[in-house]
Amino acid sequence: xxxxxxxxxxxENQLQEEQKAxxxxxxxxxxxxxxxxxxxxxxxDICMPMLEKAATYDYALKAGxxxxxxxxxxxxxxxxxxxxxxxVYPEEVIVGDGSSLTIMYNVIQFAMQFGxxxxxxxxxxxKIKFICPAPGYDRHFSICEDFGIEMITVPMTQDGPDxxxxxxxxxxxxxxxxIWCVPxxxxxxxxxxxxxxxxxxxxxxxAAPDFRVFWDNAYVVHSLYDTEDxxxxxxxxxxxxxxxxxxxxxxxxxxxxxxxxxxxxxxASETNIKSILKHMFYCTIGPNKINQVMHAEFLKDLSGVxxxxxxxxxxxxxxxxxxxxxxxxxxxxxxxxxxxxxKGGYFISLDVKSCAKRIVEIAAxxxxxxxxxxxxxxxxxxxxxxxxxxxxxCPSVEEMDYAIDVLISAIKQARMELxxxxxxxx
Numbered sequence: 001x002x003x004x005x006x007x008x009x010x011x012e013n014q015l016q017e018e019q020k021a022x023x024x025x026x027x028x029x030x031x032x033x034x035x036x037x038x039x040x041x042x043x044x045d046i047c048m049p050m051l052e053k054a055a056t057y058d059y060a061l062k063a064g065x066x067x068x069x070x071x072x073x074x075x076x077x078x079x080x081x082x083x084x085x086x087x088v089y090p091e092e093v094i095v096g097d098g099s100s101l102t103i104m105y106n107v108i109q110f111a112m113q114f115g116x117x118x119x120x121x122x123x124x125x126x127k128i129k130f131i132c133p134a135p136g137y138d139r140h141f142s143i144c145e146d147f148g149i150e151m152i153t154v155p156m157t158q159d160g161p162d163x164x165x166x167x168x169x170x171x172x173x174x175x176x177x178x179i180w181c182v183p184x185x186x187x188x189x190x191x192x193x194x195x196x197x198x199x200x201x202x203x204x205x206x207a208a209p210d211f212r213v214f215w216d217n218a219y220v221v222h223s224l225y226d227t228e229d230x231x232x233x234x235x236x237x238x239x240x241x242x243x244x245x246x247x248x249x250x251x252x253x254x255x256x257x258x259x260x261x262x263x264x265x266x267x268a269s270e271t272n273i274k275s276i277l278k279h280m281f282y283c284t285i286g287p288n289k290i291n292q293v294m295h296a297e298f299l300k301d302l303s304g305v306x307x308x309x310x311x312x313x314x315x316x317x318x319x320x321x322x323x324x325x326x327x328x329x330x331x332x333x334x335x336x337x338x339x340x341x342x343k344g345g346y347f348i349s350l351d352v353k354s355c356a357k358r359i360v361e362i363a364a365x366x367x368x369x370x371x372x373x374x375x376x377x378x379x380x381x382x383x384x385x386x387x388x389x390x391x392x393x394c395p396s397v398e399e400m401d402y403a404i405d406v407l408i409s410a411i412k413q414a415r416m417e418l419x420x421x422x423x424x425x426x
């Protein structure tokens with residue numbers, strides 16, 4: 001609805017009616033936390049049989065007992081599992097503990113302190129910059145802030161990051177050392193990068209010899225439907241182009257088995273893997289290999305992972321579809337309210353121009369918490385004050401139903417308040 005077409009008195013009256021309806025709705029006193037993409041209890045229960053079978057797994061591996069020291073690169077069954085998920089060679093994989101974010105952080109720490117391969121350490125260079133497609137994953141941006149890396153905001157399109165903007169920047173500025181990418185079911189837009197975008201990222205000219213693509217493939221197996229998006233294998237493209245050293249890819253089982261207690265992995269060229277393992281030798285005696293064996297035995301292979309993910313999808317899909325249904329009923333055809341329609345992943349990206357922060361505030365008053373408006377942008381600066389990340393995973397369907405009603409009312413109130421404020425300011 002275009003409230004600007006009404007008189008200010010009409011808008012004020014509509015606002016009062018909406019506020020009354022909101023007060024009545026929120027008398028339920030429900031509290032719904034949608035700040036992070038956390039799996040629901042029903043999802044976490046899926047893999048409990050893995051723990052029940054823990055004592056039956058074979059930990060005495062040929063390469064070395066998983067219950068003992070060593071095997072910094074990870075145990076072979078877990079390496080083979082992730083090599084299949086990444087679609088790379090086992091020699092190109094490191095398997096660690098529960099968080100891929102930790103691996104990303106450590107890789108940047110190594111680059112800062114020791115340099116990338118034979119290049120000068122980043123912390124000895126005048127300035128380090130990263131390309132940050134936005135809206136994007138807030139924790140990527142937090143890593144940059146922690147290391148003092150300057151972030152260059154680049155818009156996301158329906159095909160992925162805007163390569164027409166990115167290519168001239170990375171080709172001309174040697175201070176640009178990396179780009180953050182969530183290439184499949186991107187956080188928060190749900191976009192899967194097109195083949196052309198994947199090809200351009202892998203083959204674009206870069207001024208920095210130590211430029212790296214941080215390919216955070218967190219949702220590689222996280223489809224909501226049987227027909228999943230197809231993501232072109234960036235390693236295949238990079239091998240042919242001779243840019244294989246450019247690619248660092250990451251994934252984990254945090255949203256497959258147990259959040260934070262799964263296993264995580266990195267894929268990169270064999271040259272990069274050897275370099276990273278050299279630094280890891282001094283900071284670890286090895287990962288939790290018992291957990292790696294448990295996961296490899298339980299999940300077995302990519303087909304086993306996909307079977308588990310079908311169960312996750314059955315739990316997640318009704319929540320995403322409920323959001324689509326109720327938002328369409330409230331705002332279909334409304335040019336001021338837009339949202340993404342993901343086929344997988346954990347998030348929905350909502351855009352309501354110029355009033356995102358106020359929407360989040362009003363929703364919080366109704367007991368519904370979202371990630372802070374602006375969090376999906378570098379430095380938390382959303383110039384249009386428009387984007388809100390919706391995380392439907394953790395609430396029950398009943399809680400989601402309430403949360404969406406609160407959100408719809410918050411959107412209407414915030415938009416009416418904005419029209420009233422602008423009108424009175426004229």
